[in-house]
Every structure is written in C-alpha cells, then in structure tokens.
Amino acid sequence: MGSLAFARELRRATSCGLPPWGVVRMMLELLIALCLVGAFAVFVLPDEYAPKAAFGISLVPLVLSLYMYLTFDGVGNALLGGDIAFESQYQWLTLGSYDVSWFMGLDGISMPLVVLATLLTTLAILASWTPIDMRQSQFYGLMLFMEASLIGVFGALDFLIWFVFWEAVLVPMYFLIGIWGGARRKYAAIKFFVYTNIASIVMFVGFFGLVFGLGDSISSLALPEIAQALRAGELGSLGAFGPEQLALLAFLAMFVGFAVKVPVVPFHTWLPDAHVEAPTPASVMLAGVLLKMGTYALLRYNFTMLPTIARDLAVPIAALGVLSILYGAMLALAQSDLKRIVAYSSVSSMGYVTLGLVAYTMYGTGGATFQMVSHGLISGLLFACVGVIYNTTHTRMVGDMSGLAEKMPVTAGSFIVGAFAYMGLPLMAGFAAEFFVFVGSFDAHFAYSTVLTALAMFGIVIVAGYLLWSMQRTLFGPFRSETDYDVTTASLHDVAPLLVLLVCIIALGTFPYDLAFERVLDATEPILDTTVAAVGGGS
Amino acid sequence: MAESLAFEFAPAIAVLPFVSFLVALLAGRYLPKKGAIAGMVATGGSLLLSAWTLFAVHTGHAYQQTLYTWVGGELVDFELTFGILLDPLSTLMLVIVSTIAFLVHMFSLGYMNDDGQTGLPRYYAELGLFTASMLGFVFADNLLMAFMFFELVGLCSYLLIGFWFREAGPPSAAKKAFLVTRFGDYFFLIGVVGVFATFGTSMFGGPGVDDSFVHVAEQALVGEASVNTFGFEPQTWFTILGLLVLGGVMGKSAQFPFHTWLPDAMEGPTPVSALIHAATMVAAGVYLVARMYGFYALSPTALAIIALVGGFTALFAATMAVVKREIKQVLAYSTISQYGYIMLALGGGGYVAGVFHLTTHAFFKALLFLGAGSVIIAMHHNENMWDMGGLKEKMPVTYYAFLSGSLALAGIVPFSGFWSKDEVLYETLVHGLGGSPILLAAYAMGLIAVFFTGFYTVRMVLLTFHGEPRSETAADPEPVRWNVKLPLAVLGVLAAVAGVINLVPVHAVVSAVPEILHDWLYHGPTGLNGEHYHELITNDAFAGYTSGELLGLGETGTLFASAGISLALAVAGSLLALVLYRGPDPAEHTDKLGALKPVLFNNYYQDEYQVWLAEGATVRVARLADRFDRGIIDGLVNFVSSLSLFSGDRLRRVQTGIVTNYAALLTLGLTLLLVAFGVMQGWFV
C-alpha cells in the first residue's frame, strides 16, 4: 500500500471517531487562527516568557499540520478540478460582478509547503532563543504572525484572500529585518519591501488583465474557476489587446512579479542584502519558505493558468533558470561572508525550480515542486548553522575563523552534511530533487533542452567548489578566531533544529516518493495535460 | 535452495557495515577499541556473506532483485529503483572489497588505536560508511543506484582524507579530491540522465531483466529496437553517452587528466589509502566500465579512447613515480599507473584481463600500502624514503610481505601481477595487430610503462629496506604488533599466488591447467558474461575488433612473445634500479635527469594548471561577476531608488512650510481653475 493510500485509510479511520468532520474541514482555518491568537498572546507577554511560549504555541500548528499531512486525502490539482483536501468555501462579498469567497484548501503541491512553513517556523523560533536578546515578545509575535500568513498563502484558493496573505507576509519580515537586523538593516528592509511590493503590483495588474479579459465567463475570483476558464480558452480581448496578446502580456507581468520573489536573475539583488542583514532565524524563514512563495505562485498562476504561453516562452524561461543557476553559483563563489554565500546559492538552487517547471514533464514539474521543499529544508539548515556559528564567534566572514570543527563538532557536522546535501549528494533531499529536475528537463519539449540541462548540471560542480572552500576555511585547519568571543560548544536548543532538519533531509532523500513525491505528482500531473478537453470536467 | 538463501541474505553485505557505521557514530566512544571491533565484525560478516554468494553464483546462477522502489507508481514515466545484481563479476568484487575492508579494519587497530589517535569513533564510522557504500555500489543493478553509491563513496573519501582536520594539509587535499572527482561526476550525471532519457531504464541486466539499457542499445544498433537518440546516429549517441559516463570513471579511477587528486589524497591515514585509494574506491571507476562493458563494446570509438587514456596514464604516472621521495607518493603514482593498465585492458577488448588485473592489483596494492603503513608506524610518521634504509632486518614480516607485493607490482614471474599485466598487454596487442593502430599506440605506452614500473618498484624497496639506516628512527624503528603483521601476511600470500586464477600462458601449453577466472566470467548470465562481450567486441556492427598475430608466430607464439617482452622490460627496469640504488648508502641519481628533473618533480605541472583553472580563472570570473552584479544589476536597482529619492527631494521643495504660501497657491489654483472653466464655457466671449 502506498503512503497516499495509507493516508486515505487513516483519514477514514480517524474521522469517524475523534475530530468531528466539520472541524476537520476547517483545519486550515484552525491553523491560521491558532497562529494569530498565539501571535497576539506572545505579543503581550513579558519578554522573558516569550521565547518558550512562542515555541510551545508553534508546536501546535506543527503537530496539526503533520496530522493533516498524514491524513491528507486530496486528489489531483486544486485548480484543475481535483478533489481539494481541507476545503472550505464561504461567500464573503461581491465586487462588481465577481463574488469573493473565503476559499481555502490544499492539494499535493500546497500540503508539503504548509508543513514546511510550520516546521521551519518552529525551528526558527528555537534558533532565535540565543541570538534574539531584545524585544523578544514582539519578535516571536511577528514570527507567529508570519506563520499564519504563510499558511494562508499556500492555502488560499481565492485570489483576493490569497493576495491579502501574500502581502501580509511582507509586513512581519519587514519588521524582522528592520528591527533585529544588522548594520544596514534599514536599507535592506526597505529594499526588500519596496522591491517585492512593486513586483506584487505588476503581478496584480497582469492578473486583473486576465480577469477582465475573461469577462462574463467567470463569476468569482476563485482561482480554480479562473484557471479552468483560461485553460478552456475563454480569454477574450481587452481594450486594444486581442486574447493572445493579453495572455502574453499578463503572463509576462505575472512572471516578472513572481520572479522577483523567487528570485530569478536579474531580479535577485534584494536577496543577498536582506539575508545578510536579517537576523538568522528570519533568514531561515526567508530562504526556507518565503522564496517558495514565488515559485509556488509561478506554478499556480503562470504555469497552470497559461500553459500555452509558458510552453511558447520555454526557451527564454529555461535560459533564465540556467542563468540563475550558473550566475548565482559564480556569485556565491566570489563571497567571503558565509550568509552571502548561502544567499547566492539560494538564487542558484531556485534556478532548478524554474528549469523544472518550464519542462512540463512529469519529473520536471514534480521535481521542481519537490525541490521547493528540499531547498527549504537544506537552505534552512545551512542558515541555521551559520547562525549557530555566528552566535558564538560573532563573525560570519570566512577569513575570520578556522578550525571550528574542534570546538563545535555537532554544528560542524551538521554544516558538512547540509553542505553535501546542497551539493546534491545522493540519499539526501537535494539530490532527489535535482535529479528529478534534470531527468525531467533533459528531453523536454523545448529547443536546446538537452544543452540547457547539461549546462544547469554544471551548477553541482560550482556549488561543491564554494561550499568545500568555505568549509575548509572555517571548519577545518588549526583553530583560530579573529574575534574576542569565547568559542564554545552550542547548547542543545541551538543544535536541535539542525538535527531535526538533517533527519528530514536524509529521510526525504531516501524515501522521496513515499514521503512527498507521490502527493506532489498527483497534483502536478493534471497541469501537464494541456489539451482543452481534459480540463472542462472539473468546473 | 542454499543459493537462494545466500541471495536472500545478500543485502546484508552492505547493511552490516552500515550498522557498524551507526554503532561507531552513536556509541563508538563507549566501546572498547572505539568501534574497530564492530567494524571488523561487520566487514567479517560481509566477507562471509560475499563468499557465500560467490559460491551460490558458482553453483547456481546469477540473481537480480529489485529491493526498493525509490520512485515508482502509476503516475511515473519510468521507475527509479534500488536492487542487487549478483553475477560472477559483482560477487568477485564483493569478495575483494570485503576482504580488504576486513583486513584494513584489523590493520587500523595497529595504525590508529595503538598510536593513541583521537577521533577514532569518527574514523571507524566513516570507514564503515565507506565500506557500506562501496559494497552497495558493487552490487547495484542499475546505473542510477551505482551513481548514487559512487557519490557516497566520494563523500566518505572526502571525510577520510580530511580525517586529520586540525592540520592544514588534509582538508585541502580532501577538497581537491572531491572537486576533481566531482568534475568527472558531472559528466557521469549527464550520462545517467541521458541514459534515462534515451532508454527509460538504467538496468544493467541480469536474469529476468530483458530491457536493460545495454541490451536495448545493442538491439538499436542492429535495428531491432528504436530509441530517442537526440538527432544523432545511434552509435554516435551511444558513444557520447559512454564517454559521459567515462568522465566519472576517469575521475574516480584517477585517469589523466583527473589523476591529480590521488597523490594529494595520501594526506589521509595510510589504512584509508590502502582501502580507498588503492584497492576499492579507485577501482570503482574501472569496475563501472566492466559492469556496463556490453555498452562500451558497442562503440569502437569509446573503447579506443578508454584504451588510449589508460595506456597514456599508465606511462605518464609511472614516469612521475620514478623520482618521488615519499613512499606513499610512489605508491600513489603506481596506483594511477596500474589503473591505467586496467583501462587499457578494457579498452583493448580484454574484459577478462581487466578484471584479472583489477583483482590482483587490489591485493598487491592494498598490501603495499599496508606495508608502507607498517613502515610509517616504525618511522614515527616519517614518509621520506631517504630517511629509511636497513629496515629489512628490523621488520622481516613487513619486508617479505612488501617484497611479495613489489614483485607482483613490477610484474616478475611468478607473482600475481606478472600474469595479469601480461594478459592485459597481450589482449591489447592482439587486437591492435588485428588492425587498430590506436590500440597499438596504447599498447606501446603500456609496454614502456612496464620498464618504469620495475624501476620505481625496486628503487622503493631498496631505499626503504636495504642499505644502512639513514636516520635514527630507521636504526631503531617502532615495533609493530600482530594486528599489523597478520593483514600483511595474508595479503602477502595473496599477492604472490593470486595469479593462479588465470594462468593463460600455462593453459596454452598444458590445457589441464584451468583458466579459472576466464571460465568464471564466461559463465555469467545472458548478456552479462565474458562470452557475450567477446562476441560484441568481434562483431563488425559494434566494436569490430579482430585478433592479429605477431610476426606470424601463431596465437600461442604471440602469447609467449608478448609475455617475454614485458617480462624482459620489467626485469631490465628492476636491474637498472638494482644497479643504481644498491649498496649501503645509495646516492640520489635524479640530477642526471637534467631538465627533466623539475618537470618530473612537479608532476608535469598538471597541478599548476588545474589549480589555476579552479582558483585563478574561476575565481577571477566569479569576482568579475560579483562586480557586475553589484555595479550593474544592483546598481540599476539602486539607481531607480535614488532617482525617485532625488526627484522626491526636488519636488518637496514646493512645501516651504510658510502657511501664507500655501494659501496663495490655493487661491492661485482656484483662480486658474475658474478662469479655465470660464474659457471652456465661453464666459469671456
């Protein structure tokens, strides 16, 4: 019995007993509400209780989301007429001729990302105990608020609701960077906020171009309805633009809007600044979950709603993906700040997602989605490691330290394993994801797919170059630290997140299909079927 | 019945060392000997199980079983699986690997534990993980699984080379080893992905596997199957795929130009060098070629390149070994050279010869490294041969074992290396004479390398063990215990007699003497046995090799002539070394090399250009990219923001802060608005 079948079995077994069906239906809302109430509670709590309270509170959504993951019974893609899990839809208001409803639900693409968000939030909160020493209650309150917004982004199926959550994520991150950040925190926070916000506006315009172009064929802003109408070819003309022009322009606008979030080269420059200045737990969240919002939205909007345009533009998009991989890796090679290295390598790794998405093959699209989860865990792990090192050495410059492996063996060990996971070592999540992407894109439908994939693979050599180099300099050799701080072994609550992530990465790399890939494929497979007839049934 | 039980237990061959890895990692510090016992028990168990499967394959038949479906199910285009393939080749290799792993664990007791090293649990954990990965690689039944364990083996190599991480050298060497092999693995990965894209499977074959990629490729060439060849001729595309996979092979087996990491890898503990960098991991590359030999046999181009690379590496590395001062450096270059021979054999159509040399080399090179380790213990970790001398009387067990290994390496009859090296050269020669000048060139290089091999081997033995002690430690060496001597003795015997498994020249005269290995490899499963490979090699649709004869001597005559030439050259090289370095106080003769001396000492400047490529060129490009990124791309972003800041700054000057001005502006605006309305409404007309 596959794990998905097992989940359905478990769901049937548990739903008749303990949790009433109605509550189970509202699970997502329950998650968000718990985070929001928790955020408020932590916000008003005295500083000394905030860290532990926030950790305790964040465990509840984590456990709940894991339960949801185990009992997940969605079938197919939520936007393309699949059977949505944890679905709830309530009419809210009417804007013009469009109904807006509170429409939430999960499928195999969003479910793993929700778990990723809850898991990384809990671990990031744990990783904040040591470094965050001022305004704790506000810090942890914002973290929980961000968790609520992130769950909302992955769970919302109505455009307006989704957009509210999408923008709401920016607010806590802005404050996390701006208040608890490093020396240039204001610059970084404003750059992050303004850059991504402008991108949101561009995306918003593009999307509403589509909505108005669809005219009377849709009656609500529910994403499934819009997606199915678009795939059924009901896009009309808008103003001077014919349907094809409109679709192209909307695609470009949304692509640029989401590409900033991913980030795709050349829209990436906010990322290193934000990462370097952000406190480490915020970096964990930023790299681990926030970047995935961009690729998630690309998949949900561009690649699901406008597949023909995506296929037409495959070569330039794939080229951008490859450019991100190689250029991002080269930039990482030139850095000497550990956080900048990991930040640029995130740019590089997210390039694999772009490449996989545009391939429109089973392994490509599924692998890209898998890479979102895998990169979330791996980059989270590396940032957390850098954070633990920074906690005790108070420097992140490669040249300022060496031989840390002797003083902090567990942290160093985690860093090494994390780095190898980043390099795509087999039996770890990174290899599985990258291999799926490569296999998927090698003979994809577009021209030069073979050459582009072969080029993209060279990323695994460069990534080995800069990670091995930085490990050799910082972890190995005779012990030396240029700062005056006493380098000591990290405490248990510092290394616990590292170990949890390690276990997740290895488990996901060894059992990718049973743990996640099956669910992912179930949801990505309908996207590939671009024939019009196959889509109509769901609406 | 018994064989099926052996096959049922076969996965435990790799699982046992993995368990010892976990034990050493989690509980090593609480154990006596810090995990060495667990490692020995595990590898010993692996050895027994491997021997059992070898026996089972001998009496029964080959076995293939998919154990775990990594990715599968109804939605998946093609499945990715883990499975085991037990056939003559893989079981033979399993026995070799587990034997040497077991002996190295035992040797480590003397080399590491008795030396009072710290970090032993880590050492034994990494050793266990390595053994598990290597064994997993050996019995992998598909290319993807092989690739995955290939990479894991590389990780363990990285960790073990960098075992002494507190010093500066080992971490750097570890990084280099991983990077260079990773560069090769890049091509390998493209090859794996390409194989999947072309055939939809990466199974090697075996009983019950009809659609292995090797078999489908063969059918595609004769027109019985069609596959997506990406716009190339099928044979061209298969050659490309084979060469891509060969990239990984050349990286791991340290073939030119990816050989540079191996000498540096000698920074690791000597038992590690024996296990990983002599007998097993380095063998993984050539083993892979043997494993998918049916695929390479389809392409004469790929085979020619393999042979050429092998022959050139054999000669190239042997010349560098001639001048080295450190005992482990000599062995490192000789390892590169010997793997060149194995490549030469495989490329030259000598599948059995390649596997034969792989087997004998594994034993005698592990022996030489362990012997060197024993010497290094005795010399208190001084590896310079010019500080040694006269150790023969002080450590007789080590000396005689080392001598056995050296004679095997030099190719002196009747030690094992003679038989295997002779067969390598013979196979290449006959196929070269059959009309392939490339093979003849490769053969010539391999033949010249025999001379150098004899020379540096004997030089090494003389400098280390003979003459007068040239330092105080050499005069009073540290004694070694049973745990060092026993592995040496076992391997010493093996190195001397392992040749009996394939006494080809003897068989040619007395046909009652069996060619055990030849028969063994020929009775493998359909499509995976030597006989089939021989058919492929000689088929014109594929490699199209033909056998020739030397000067009309006939088959047997050519065989003996070839053996005679190589033996003569080996003896000549040995005698030259004997003449030069004999006596109580031998002199360095390197000055006689003249202008060649710095070139050889600097390894033909291979490291220099590779370091320049990795550091000079790449880092410079990276810096340039960084400057471009910060200057142009981020500059553009900042320009947009400063543009808006600047224009905002100018515009805000309208706000004077004087209320009167605002009132005046308001009034003016209202008046202008009124006038405008008036004009538009035509009030003033």
Added chain:
Amino acid sequence: MAVPVQYYLVFSTLVFCIGLFGVLTRRNALFFLMSVELMLNAANINLVAFSFYHGNLTGQVFSLFTMALAAAEVAIGIGIILVLYRNFADVDVTSATTLRW
C-alpha cells in the same frame, strides 16, 4: 420685499476676499485665524442665502453645523497658537517651518 440673493452673494464675496486678503498678508497667527473665520462665515452667508432663496432649510441646518465646527476649529487653532508661542516666543506663522518635511 426680500433682498435679492445677488446682494448676499456680493456681500459674502466681499467678506471672503477680506478673509483671503488677511490670510495672504498677515503673519500673526491670531489674525490668520480670524481671517479664516471670516472666510468660513462667507460660506455660511452663502448657505443661508441660498437656503432662503430655495425655501429649503437644509442650508441653514448646515450653517449651524459649520458654526459648531468653526468653534471647535478655533479652539484647536488657539491651542496650536499657544503651543506656537511657547515654542517660538512668537505667533508669527512664517517662523514655524520645521515640520514641512
């Protein structure tokens, strides 16, 4: 006989202009406030006049609201002036320009 509505308008225009003149020329905050008050009252006059003209009481009701608002505004205005005086020892509106950016 009722006074024609034009007369009220002319009158309110005059009052408005006087107020405007005051706002534009005076620097003393008190005069400023008084001038604003004049302008407001000009609007009130208009409201009442049109209310009378149309025979509709809404305008007058509105002017009552405006007067109440004006009173509140004066209270705030005088408060501001007091703070201004406390900070600048003067009630010159041109001296307090630091809040502009």
